[in-house]
Amino acid sequence: MRIVLLGAPGSGKGTQSKFITEKYKIPQISTGDILRAHIKLKNKIGKKIYNILKNGELVSDNIVCNLIYERIKQKDCSQGFLLDGFPRTIQQAEYISNLDIKINFVFEFIVPDALILQRISGRRIHIQSGRTYHIYFNPPKQEGKDDITKETLIIREDDKIESIQNRLENYKKNNHILNKYYLKEEQLKKLKFFKIDGIKKPDIIKKEIQKIIESNFCVLQDSNL
Template sequence: MRIVLLGAPGTGKGTQGKFIVEKYKIPSISTGDILRENIYLKNEIGNKIKKKIQKGQLVSNKIVCNVIKQRIEKNDCINGFMLDGFPRTIDQAHFLSKLNIKIDYVIEFIVPYELILERISGRRIHVPSGRVYHIKFNPPQIEEKDDVTGDLLSLRKDDNLEILKKRLEEHKKNKNLLDQYYKNEKKIGNIKYFKINGTDSVLNIKNKIQFILQ
């Protein structure tokens, strides 16, 4: 089973992605995770990525496509995988198609941009563990502190409101082209393409995805 999750930042792809990979025993390939890993390693690619993200710009297609290709070629992807955050542009969608890898499902999460701004600007993370909180929707037991360690929580630099607005503008530019591309792919029978209301409850969305993938 090969699945693509589409949607702007903060639409719930990460939350539902965890359910998908656990239930169907396939690896999650998150563009964001791979890019952040390179930033953490402070290698040449990581430094280029960091500068782009801090300006609210998209990382170049060449860099993103190469790291995704390398990840898909690993042995744990033989029986399937889930792509989270890729493709984000029509060029990336064409690149994926040229790899001759059959994508079975494309699931797109739809959330109004105003709500996305509220969701993401309130996110807090515990960097060492990856635990994620939200000051309104999922607050820590003690304000601004991790529940397990008591460490201070952080705001990701790319969750800054000004940078986030730029990211959403970039998403808006690419969304229509991707929508049309996958509608055409669905029409000719290459994929199954679904749109999901990301403002619904986590449980309802989970049940809808389970119904889609059964």
């Protein structure tokens, strides 16, 4: 079972990817996790990635695709995998297709910009412990303070309004093209593409995804997908 999750930052991909990987015993492959792992290793490619990001640039499709390919070749991916944060561009989607790696399901999470801004900008972090709060959905007992240490909570740079808006714009530019690509793949009966209402409660979305997978996967297997 090979699955791609599409969705803007704050659309709920993280929650659902955790559910899918645990439910169906397949590994989650996150571009961000892979890049961070190589930076931490301080190997040749890790140093290159670090310098690219430090200069505020985007890691090239060539680097990202090669790292994803190396990950997919590992033994734990033999029965399938979930791609989270990849592909982000049409070049990355075509790269996977050219490797003859057939995707079974693509789920795109649809959430209005206003709600995404509320979800992300409301996050507050206790930097020392990593504890996370949300001013609307999971507020601290005392405004702006960690529940345990009473130390000041921070807003990450990525969670500030201007940063979120920039990330949304970049996502939309590429996602429009990716949508057309995967819709065409679906018309050719190469995969199943579903748009998920990300406004719904997480448990409802989980049930919806489970129903889609379990009612369609046998059909896909019969089609050698």
